[in-house]
Amino acid sequence: MNPKLTLILLLLLALTGCKEDSRVKIIKMGHAQVTAHPVHNAMVFLAQRLEEKSKGRIKVKVYPNQQLGTERELIELLQIGSVGMTKVSAASLEAFSPEISVFGIPFLFRDDAHTNQVLNGEIGTELLLSCQKFWLRGLCFYDAGKRSFYTKNKPVETPADLAGLKVRVQESKMAINMVRAMGGSPTPVAYGELYTALQQGIVDAAENNPPSFYNSRHYEVCKYYSIDEHTMVPDVVLVSTKVWEELNPQEQEWLQEAADESAVYQAQLWKESVEESMREVQKAGVIVSYPSKDAFREQVQSIYDQVEAENPVLARLIERIQNTRE
Numbered sequence: 177m178n179p180k181l182t183l184i185l186l187l188l189l190a191l192t193g194c195k196e197d198s199r200v201k202i203i204k205m206g207h208a209q210v211t212a213h214p215v216h217n218a219m220v221f222l223a224q225r226l227e228e229k230s231k232g233r234i235k236v237k238v239y240p241n242q243q244l245g246t247e248r249e250l251i252e253l254l255q256i257g258s259v260g261m262t263k264v265s266a267a268s269l270e271a272f273s274p275e276i277s278v279f280g281i282p283f284l285f286r287d288d289a290h291t292n293q294v295l296n297g298e299i300g301t302e303l304l305l306s307c308q309k310f311w312l313r314g315l316c317f318y319d320a321g322k323r324s325f326y327t328k329n330k331p332v333e334t335p336a337d338l339a340g341l342k343v344r345v346q347e348s349k350m351a352i353n354m355v356r357a358m359g360g361s362p363t364p365v366a367y368g369e370l371y372t373a374l375q376q377g378i379v380d381a382a383e384n385n386p387p388s389f390y391n392s393r394h395y396e397v398c399k400y401y402s403i404d405e406h407t408m409v410p411d412v413v414l415v416s417t418k419v420w421e422e423l424n425p426q427e428q429e430w431l432q433e434a435a436d437e438s439a440v441y442q443a444q445l446w447k448e449s450v451e452e453s454m455r456e457v458q459k460a461g462v463i464v465s466y467p468s469k470d471a472f473r474e475q476v477q478s479i480y481d482q483v484e485a486e487n488p489v490l491a492r493l494i495e496r497i498q499n500t501r502e
C-alpha cells in the first residue's frame with residue numbers, strides 16, 4: 177500500500193480512537209480515607225454502578241489516602257472543577273456551607289433512628305443542596321457513626337480528664353468550640369497527618385468513630401477509647417456543580433441513582449465495620465470505657481446558648497431537628 181495512504185489511514189484510525197475515548201467521561205473522585213475503610217468500598221461501588229448504568233460512558237476514578245489533597249483542599253478543587261467528586265466529613269464542609277455546621281452540635285441526635293430520619297428527610301435534602309451556592313452539590317450522606325475520644329495516656333471518664341490535653345479536632349469551628357467547652361485544648365490537624373501528630377506528641381488525643389479509629393491505626397498509639405458519643409457527623413458525597421452541569425439530565429439521574437445505591441450499600445458495610453473495629457482494637461490492647469454522657473452534655477450547654485443568642489438560622493435548624501420524630 178502507498179505509504180502516504182497508510183499514514184493517512186493510521187491517522188484516521190488514531191483520530192477515531194480519540195473520538196471514542198473522548199465520548200467517555202472520566203470523573204476524578206478524591207478522598208482522605210484508607211482503602212480498607214467502608215467509605216472507600218462504597219465509592220468504588222458507586223463507580224461500578226455508574227459505569228453499568230451509563231454502559232461505560234461515565235467512569236469515576238477513586239483516589240484514596242489524600243492523594244489528591246486533604247478534605248479541605250478537595251472541596252476547593254471541586255469548586256474550581258479540577259476534581260469532580262469527593263467524600264468529606266460534614267465537618268469539613270462547615271466553612272463552605274454554614275447550615276452544615278449543625279452536625280457539629282454535640283448531643284443533638286437522640287439515636288441512629290433519629291439521625292436517619294433527619295438525613296433521609298426534608299432537612300437532609302435541604303442540607304445537601306445548601307452547598308450549591310458554593311459550587312458543590314451534595315448527592316447523598318454516608319453513615320459516619322458516632323464520634324468519641326481516644327487518648328494516649330489516660331482514659332477520658334469525665335470532662336475534667338480533658339483538662340490540659342491537646343485534642344486533635346477537624347477543621348471545624350464547631351468542633352473547636354465543643355472541645356473547648358468540655359475543657360480540652362482543641363488543635364486542628366488534617367486527618368492524614370494525625371497518626372504522626374499523635375505519635376510525636378503534637379496532640380495527646382483525638383476523637384472519631386470506631387472504623388476510622390481502627391483503619392487509621394491510631395489505636396496503635398492511643399490505648400484508651402472512651403465512648404461518650406458526643407457527635408454524629410455524617411459524611412457527604414459531593415460533585416462539583418461544574419461537572420454536574422456538564423452532564424445531561426439522563427446522566428445526572430444515573431449519577432444520583434448510583435450515589436443513592438452506594439449509600440444503602442455503605443450503611444450495611446458500616447454496621448459490620450463498627451463491630452469488627454471494636455473487636456480488633458480491643459484485641460490490640462485498647463481499653464474501652466463507657467463514661468456517663470450527662471457531664472459531657474452539661475458542659476456543652478453553653479454552645480446551645482450561644483447559638484440561640486447569635487445565630488437564629490442555626491437555632492431554628494436545631495429546633496427542627498429536635499422536633500423530628502418517627
Ligand code: GCU
Nearest residue numbers: 208264265320346367388411
Ligand atoms: C471521619 C470522616 C472523615 C474525616 C475524619 C476526620 O472519619 O469519615 O471524612 O476525615 O473523620 O476526623 O478528619
